[in-house]
Amino acid sequence: MADARTGKVTFVGAGPGAADLLTFRAARAIAEADVVIWAASLVQAEVLQHAREDAEILDSAALSLEDVVAVYERARDEGLRIARIHSGDPALWGGTQEQLDRCDALGLATEVVPGVSAFSAVAALARRELTIPEVAQSVVLTRLGGGKTPMPPGEEVREFAKHGTTMAIFLSAARSGQLVRELLEGGYPTSTPVVVAYQATWPEELVVRCTIGTLEETVKEHKLWKHTLFLVGPALEAHGTRSHLYHPGHFHGYRKADPAARRALRERGAST
Numbered sequence: 001m002a003d004a005r006t007g008k009v010t011f012v013g014a015g016p017g018a019a020d021l022l023t024f025r026a027a028r029a030i031a032e033a034d035v036v037i038w039a040a041s042l043v044q045a046e047v048l049q050h051a052r053e054d055a056e057i058l059d060s061a062a063l064s065l066e067d068v069v070a071v072y073e074r075a076r077d078e079g080l081r082i083a084r085i086h087s088g089d090p091a092l093w094g095g096t097q098e099q100l101d102r103c104d105a106l107g108l109a110t111e112v113v114p115g116v117s118a119f120s121a122v123a124a125l126a127r128r129e130l131t132i133p134e135v136a137q138s139v140v141l142t143r144l145g146g147g148k149t150p151m152p153p154g155e156e157v158r159e160f161a162k163h164g165t166t167m168a169i170f171l172s173a174a175r176s177g178q179l180v181r182e183l184l185e186g187g188y189p190t191s192t193p194v195v196v197a198y199q200a201t202w203p204e205e206l207v208v209r210c211t212i213g214t215l216e217e218t219v220k221e222h223k224l225w226k227h228t229l230f231l232v233g234p235a236l237e238a239h240g241t242r243s244h245l246y247h248p249g250h251f252h253g254y255r256k257a258d259p260a261a262r263r264a265l266r267e268r269g270a271s272t
């Protein structure tokens, strides 16, 4: 047991589901916890194997923010270590900031352990790099407006779609018709490749490739309303380009450039 002065809340990113996508740091935070708060529907039960046998386990699905803050107050008063498990990376759509702010107000120490976000997991399953030289050098992580949380002005999918780069779209499967409309209004062609992933890294995982033109029918065919992520953009199909970093004409502190390859790169307008 921690003593009365060392109460602490660790926000633990548990990854997209599979227990072996937990980091060592995350596993350690769970193992050290007196109380583990987790979401049974978002994180696989195996992650609890890291918890102590005598740890108190609470399912966050049954708790309001006020209920969770009451547990944090107990942590401060009794010097408890809490592991608050969030799916994916706690930095994205986890409701973590409001908890961090409450902990600060309570004078309670906090730590955040990053996790594998669903968008990284889906890119890995699709075996795609999201940033391809000369095709896409940015990734927009976003969600569709119109759900429970309103979008700030200018953050609609149609606005981001104007960039034509890679998008990872969370929390939007229930409104696939609106998603397709906004992607097309932004200017993507209907043939733009899409990866749709449901419950990525869970036993019931489904990963399907389609295009924006077939996105809505794909979602409806498989009845994907939640726990689904979309990767959209030309990078999902691009081949034949190569990075300058590993080009023989590019030099850096650890490698000399081949002069002929360097000339060739320069002729293509690259700054080597």
Ligand SMILES: C[S@@+](CC[C@H](N)C(=O)[O-])C[C@H]1O[C@@H](n2cnc3c(N)ncnc32)[C@H](O)[C@@H]1O
Pocket: 016, 017, 086, 087, 088, 089, 090, 091, 092, 093, 094, 116, 117, 118, 119, 169, 170, 171, 172, 197, 198, 199, 200, 201, 202, 226, 227, 228, 229
């Ligand atoms: C509340 S957000 C949490 C995101 C999380 N913090 C992350 O970094 O992945 C939940 C949304 O993330 C996406 N998501 C999370 N885990 C997923 C998974 N295993 N497969 C597919 N999508 C997932 C879905 O879009 C889901 O609606």
